[in-house]
Structures are given as C-alpha cells and as structure tokens.
Amino acid sequence: MKIYILTDLEGVAMVSRFNQTREEGPLKQAAMKLLTQEVNAAVDGILDVDANAEIVVWDGHGSGGIEVLEFHPKAKLIARGPIRPPYYLDEGYDALFFVGQHAMAGTPNAPLSHTYSSLSIEYYKLNGERIGEFGCRAALAGTFDVPTVFISGDDKAIAEAEQLIPNIYSVETKQGLGQELALHISPQRSCELIREAAATACGNISEITPFTIDPPYTFEVRVLEGKSIDGYLRRGASKVDDRTVSWQSDDLCVLSI
Numbered sequence: 001m002k003i004y005i006l007t008d009l010e011g012v013a014m015v016s017r018f019n020q021t022r023e024e025g026p027l028k029q030a031a032m033k034l035l036t037q038e039v040n041a042a043v044d045g046i047l048d049v050d051a052n053a054e055i056v057v058w059d060g061h062g063s064g065g066i067e068v069l070e071f072h073p074k075a076k077l078i079a080r081g082p083i084r085p086p087y088y089l090d091e092g093y094d095a096l097f098f099v100g101q102h103a104m105a106g107t108p109n110a111p112l113s114h115t116y117s118s119l120s121i122e123y124y125k126l127n128g129e130r131i132g133e134f135g136c137r138a139a140l141a142g143t144f145d146v147p148t149v150f151i152s153g154d155d156k157a158i159a160e161a162e163q164l165i166p167n168i169y170s171v172e173t174k175q176g177l178g179q180e181l182a183l184h185i186s187p188q189r190s191c192e193l194i195r196e197a198a199a200t201a202c203g204n205i206s207e208i209t210p211f212t213i214d215p216p217y218t219f220e221v222r223v224l225e226g227k228s229i230d231g232y233l234r235r236g237a238s239k240v241d242d243r244t245v246s247w248q249s250d251d252l253c254v255l256s257i
Contacts, residue, residue: 001053001202003046004093004146005075006137009035009065010102010112011153013173013190016182021112022063029067034187035100036067038152038173041191042099043072045198053202058087060133062117065100085253087137091144095205096137097198101153103160103176104132110156111174111182120227122243124257125220126213134161135211136257142212143252149208150201152194154182164211169201215250219257 009021012035020031039057046053055075059066064080071077078088089096103110105123115121115132124131126139134157138148151161152171161168171193174182185193221237222244223229229237229245235256237245247255 001046001050002093003053003055003095003097003202004089004141005039005042005055005057005097005099006060006087007035007039007057007065008098008100008102008133008153009061010114011100011157011173012038013184013187015100016111016174016184017180018112018118021061021065022118024063028063032065032067033070035061035065036070037187037191038194039066039075039099040070040072041194042097042150042152042198043075045195046202047074048195048199049202056088056093058083060087061100085256086140086144089141089144089146091146093141093144093146095150095201095208096141096146096148097150097201098134098137098148098161099152099194101134101151101157101161103154103156104130104134106130107132107156107160109176109178111154111176111178111180113156113176113179120223122222122224125218125222126257127218132160135164136252138164138211139213140252140257142210145210147205147208147210149205150198152190152197165208167208169197169204171197213252217249217252217255218246219249219255220244220246
C-alpha cells in the first residue's frame with residue numbers, strides 16, 4: 001500500500017488563531033507540534049492496516065507546519081520548498097489523505113478559512129463553481145485515478161469535503177464558531193480518532209471513487225480589494241476585471257491548483 005498525506009496547519013485541534021499559523025515563534029512552534037502529532041497518528045493508523053505501507057507526507061502549509069524532529073520514523077516527508085502541481089503525487093498511490101484541513105475562503109464561521117492565501121485571495125472557481133484547497137487537490141488526485149479517502153479538520157472543512165465525496169472518512173477536530181474561534185476536542189482525543197479513522201479508511205479504499213472534474217477547465221481567481229492581479233497576468237492569465245483573472249486548459253496541473 002502506498003499513501004500520500006497532504007497536511008495543513010489550520011485544521012488541527014487547538015489551532016484557531018492566525019498568529020498560530022503565520023507568525024514564527026512559540027505559538028506557531030506549538031501548533032506545528034500538534035499537527036505533527038496528528039500526522040503521526042494517521043501514519044500509525046495506516047501502519048495498523050499494512051505494516052509495510054509506504055507513506056509520503058507533503059508539508060502543505062505555506063511557511064511550514066511539520067516539526068521535523070518529531071516526525072514519524074516510518075514515513076517520508078516532502079518538506080517545504082519550491083514545488084508545483086501535482087506535488088509528486090501520481091498514479092502509483094493508492095489513496096490521498098488530508099490532515100489539518102480548513103474550509104475555503106468565505107465559509108461562514110469556519111476557523112482560519114482561506115483559499116491558498118488568506119491575505120490575497122477572495123475565491124477560486126473551477127468551471128464556474130467555487131472551490132477550495134480540498135476540492136482542487138482531490139480533483140488533481142482524481143486525474144491520476146487516486147481516491148481521496150480521509151480528512152481531518154474543522155466541521156466546516158469536513159462538510160465541504162463531504163459535498164464532493166459523500167463517503168469520505170473524517171475526524172472533526174473542532175467546531176467552528178468564527179474566523180478565529182472554535183470549540184476544540186483535546187489533542188489526545190483528536191489523535192486517537194485520527195488513528196482509528198485512518199485505519200478504517202485504509203481498509204475501505206476500494207469503496208471510494210476518485211473525485212474528478214471533466215475537462216476542459218476554466219479556472220478563475222478573484223483577489224481581495226487592494227491586491228494586484230499583475231503577477232497572474234505575467235503567468236499567462238486573462239484579465240476579467242481589475243480583481244479577477246482566468247485561465248483555460250485541459251490540464252489541471254497547468255492551472256497551479
């Protein structure tokens with residue numbers, strides 16, 4: 001069995017303030033330790049099903065979210081660095097897991113919700129529908145026939161995932177009460193549930209169909225008020241208006257999602 005785990009920092013139990021995810025220092029270090037514990041729990045759950053599983057983890061948080069000195073000894077890590085889609089994910093993987101996931105930008109009462117950049121992006125749309133980081137990357141995995149079978153994160157992130165993949169296995173680490181407010185379960189309980197659900201997901205991979213969106217693709221990005229679209233235009237996007245750009249392609253990787 002070969003599993004790809006994609007991580008983020010905002011969906012972890014006891015993380016609900018932007019200063020825990022953006023600002024280097026003791027608060028972020030503590031959040032990174034909590035994420036690493038949850039990732040390690042997912043790895044343990046996979047190994048409970050297949051002791052010889054190959055597990056690759058990509059640290060998907062922009063400024064880094066994994067505490068490398070505490071990372072699981074039986075997994076491998078793609079650490080933060082220059083990387084582009086498909087993030088070394090390919091058809092050789094049996095499944096994709098998300099750990100520490102947040103909801104897309106604009107989701108009501110979703111803690112730390114954003115789409116790729118909390119400082120510059122108002123929304124992404126793919127073929128006319130709003131889509132977040134979960135949907136983009138699950139669809140990318142689907143182009144390789146890889147099913148997305150597991151997610152842990154806040155309740156709004158899980159609801160977003162279940163709209164696309166109704167039978168995905170999930171662990172709710174907290175209930176969102178606002179942009180920087182949540183009702184959390186304990187880190188210990190979160191890790192227990194993640195290990196259990198990860199094992200169950202591994203045992204039922206064949207029941208979950210890869211999430212796919214058929215080409216051709218129209219990808220639209222709208223930036224927040226006061227932000228520039230010039231960088232997107234230099235990369236080949238077409239201008240829709242002063243805050244919106246779009247691309248057309250048959251290849252999701254070209255769209256940098």
